[in-house]
Amino acid sequence: xxxxxxxxxxxxxxxxxxxxxxxxxxxxxxxxxxxxxxxxxxxxxxxxxxxxxxxxxxxxxxxxxxxxxxxxxxxxxxxxxxxxxxxxxxxxxxxxxxxxxxxxxxxxxxxxxxxxxxxxxxxxxxxxxxxxxxxxxxxxxxxxxxxxxxxxxxxxxxxxxxxxxxxxxxxxxxxxxxxxxxxxxxxxxxxxxxxxxxxxxxxxxxxxxxxxxxxxxxxxxxxxxxxxxxxxxxxxxxxxx
Amino acid sequence: xxxxxxxxxxxxxxxxxxxxxxxxxxxxxxxxxxxxxxxxxxxxxxxxxxxxxxxxxxxxxxxxxxxxxxxxxxxxxxxxxxxxxxxxxxxxxxxxxxxxxxxxxxxxxxxxxxxxxxxxxxxxxxxxxxxxxxxxxxxxxxxxxxxxxxxxxxxxxxxxxxxxxxxxxxxxxxxxxxxxxxxxxxxxxxxxxxxxxxxxxxxxxxxxxxxxxxxxxxxxxxxxxxxxxxxxxxxxxxxxxxxxxxxxxxxxxxxxxx
Numbered sequence: 001x002x003x004x005x006x007x008x009x010x011x012x013x014x015x016x017x018x019x020x021x022x023x024x025x026x027x028x029x030x031x032x033x034x035x036x037x038x039x040x041x042x043x044x045x046x047x048x049x050x051x052x053x054x055x056x057x058x059x060x061x062x063x064x065x066x067x068x069x070x071x072x073x074x075x076x077x078x079x080x081x082x083x084x085x086x087x088x089x090x091x092x093x094x095x096x097x098x099x100x101x102x103x104x105x106x107x108x109x110x111x112x113x114x115x116x117x118x119x120x121x122x123x124x125x126x127x128x129x130x131x132x133x134x135x136x137x138x139x140x141x142x143x144x145x146x147x148x149x150x151x152x153x154x155x156x157x158x159x160x161x162x163x164x165x166x167x168x169x170x171x172x173x174x175x176x177x178x179x180x181x182x183x184x185x186x187x188x189x190x191x192x193x194x195x196x197x198x199x200x201x202x203x204x205x206x207x208x209x210x211x212x213x214x215x216x217x218x219x220x221x222x223x224x225x226x227x228x229x230x231x232x233x234x235x236x237x238x239x240x241x
Numbered sequence: 242x243x244x245x246x247x248x249x250x251x252x253x254x255x256x257x258x259x260x261x262x263x264x265x266x267x268x269x270x271x272x273x274x275x276x277x278x279x280x281x282x283x284x285x286x287x288x289x290x291x292x293x294x295x296x297x298x299x300x301x302x303x304x305x306x307x308x309x310x311x312x313x314x315x316x317x318x319x320x321x322x323x324x325x326x327x328x329x330x331x332x333x334x335x336x337x338x339x340x341x342x343x344x345x346x347x348x349x350x351x352x353x354x355x356x357x358x359x360x361x362x363x364x365x366x367x368x369x370x371x372x373x374x375x376x377x378x379x380x381x382x383x384x385x386x387x388x389x390x391x392x393x394x395x396x397x398x399x400x401x402x403x404x405x406x407x408x409x410x411x412x413x414x415x416x417x418x419x420x421x422x423x424x425x426x427x428x429x430x431x432x433x434x435x436x437x438x439x440x441x442x443x444x445x446x447x448x449x450x451x452x453x454x455x456x457x458x459x460x461x462x463x464x465x466x467x468x469x470x471x472x473x474x475x476x477x478x479x480x481x482x483x484x485x486x487x488x489x490x491x492x493x494x495x496x497x498x499x
Contacts (some may be wrong), residue, residue: 057493060408060491062408062491062493063492063493064493069409082413082491083413083414084414086408086410086411086412086413086492087410087412088412089408089409089410090409090410091410095408097405097408101401101404101405101408102417103402103405112412114406114409115409118409118410118411118412118415119410133366163409165409166410172430196295234438
C-alpha cells in the first residue's frame with residue numbers, strides 16, 4: 001500500500017532500523033507503521049533512546065530503513081539515492097533542529113535564501129521571498145545580522161523561515177523548542193499552529209509535556225515501537241488521560 | 242675598441258671615452274666605439290694593433306720603435322672545423338693532429354677545446370636548472386599536501402555545516418563545488434603571494450650565486466601564466482579528494498557522530 005493509496009502525506013510501513021555497533025546489531029525501530037494525513041499536527045514523544053529521532057529521520061530521508069517502506073509527499077524515499085533525497089528534501093520537507101543550525105558565516109537573510117539556491121527555486125525573487133518569510137516570523141529587522149548577533153528564539157524563528165523557504169508540504173522538527181525559554185517556545189509553537197491552520201503537515205519531537213498536551217495527535221515511541229493511543233504514558237503528555 | 246658591459250661597468254667607461262693599453266713596454270690610447278652586451282668582462286679590438294704594439298711582428302724585429310710596417314703575428318689561433326656541429330671528441334682528434342704537426346716542427350702549443358668548454362658550461366647550467374626544478378617540484382608537492390590537509394581538516398571541522406546544507410537541499414555537486422572553489426581560492430591567494438616572493442628570490446639567487454654577471458635578469462609574464470596554470474592543476478588535484486569526501490558524508494552519519 002503506497003501513501004497515494006492510503007491518502008496519507010506520510011506513510012511508514014513496517015519500518016525497521018538496525019544499527020551496527022561494536023556490541024552487535026542494535027535494533028532501534030522495530031516494525032513501525034505510521035500514517036499521517038495532510039494538515040495533521042503530530043507530536044512524537046518518548047523517553048531518550050526510544051527511537052524518536054530515528055523515526056523522524058526516516059520521514060525526512062536523513063536516515064534509511066533497514067527494511068520496510070517510507071512514503072512522504074508521494075515519494076518512495078527508499079528508492080532514492082542520498083543525493084536525490086537531499087534535493088527532494090530541499091523541495092518537499094522543512095527541517096527545524098533543536099540547535100537551530102543556521103550557517104554562522106551567512107546573514108539571517110542569506111540563511112533563508114539557501115534552500116532556494118540549493119534547489120533552484122524562486123529564481124530572480126529569492127531575496128524577496130526570504131524577506132516575506134522573515135516578515136512572517138517577525139524578523140525583518142535582523143535580516144542582515146549574523147546568527148551570533150541574535151537571540152536563540154530569533155535564531156529558531158529564522159530557522160523556521162528557512163524551513164519554509166521552498167513552501168514544503170511537511171515540516172519536521174526535532175525538539176524545535178527544546179533549547180528555548182518558555183516565551184520563545186510559545187512563540188514558535190503558535191507559529192506552528194498557524195502553519196497547520198493553513199494546511200501544512202507538522203511532525204515534531206518534543207520532551208515538553210505541556211506542548212505535547214496541546215498538539216492534536218500524539219504518538220509515543222517506546223523501545224523502537226509506536227505505542228497504542230490508550231497506552232501512551234501520561235507523564236509525557238500533560239492534560240490527557 | 243669595444244668593451245663588454247661588465248668591463249665598461251668595472252672601469253666606469255662608456256662609448257666615446259678613451260682607454261690606455263700597455264703591452265710590450267709600449268702604451269697606446271684607443272677610443273671606445275661601443276659597449277657590447279655580454280656576460281664576461283673583456284675588450285674587443287683589432288688583434289693586429291695589439292700584436293704590433295706588443296712587438297709580435299714578422300720581419301725586422303730590430304726596429305721595435307716603429308713596428309707599424311711589419312706584418313703582425315698572432316700568439317694564438319682559433320681553428321674552426323669544417324663540420325657544422327663538431328663533438329668535443331672530434332675537436333680533441335683535430336687538436337691531437339695539429340699538436341703532432343706542430344711538435345714535428347719543434348713548436349709546442351697549448352690548446353683549448355671550445356666545444357668541450359661549452360658543454361661543461363651547459364652541464365653546469367643544467368645542474369643548477371635541475372636543482373631549481375626539483376626544488377620547485379618539492380615545494381609544489383609540499384603545497385599540495387598542505388592544501389589537502391587544510392581542506393581535509395576544514396571538511397572535518399565543518400561536518401555539521403555539511404549536514405545542515407544537505408538537510409536543506411544541497412546536492413553532492415553543490416558541496417563538491419563549494420570545497421573545490423575554496424581550494425582554488427586558497428591556491429590563487431598563494432599564487433598572488435608567491436609573485437613578489439619569487440621575484441625577490443630570483444634576484445637574490447642570481448646575485449647570491451654570482452650569476453648576475455653572466456645572466457641578464459628577466460621575469461617574463463608567461464612564467465606567471467604558467468605558474469597560475471600549474472597552481473590551478475595542483476590545487477584542483479589536492480582539493481578533489483576532500484571535496485568528494487565532503488559530498489559523500491550523509492546527514493545521518495554526521496548527526497550520529499556530533
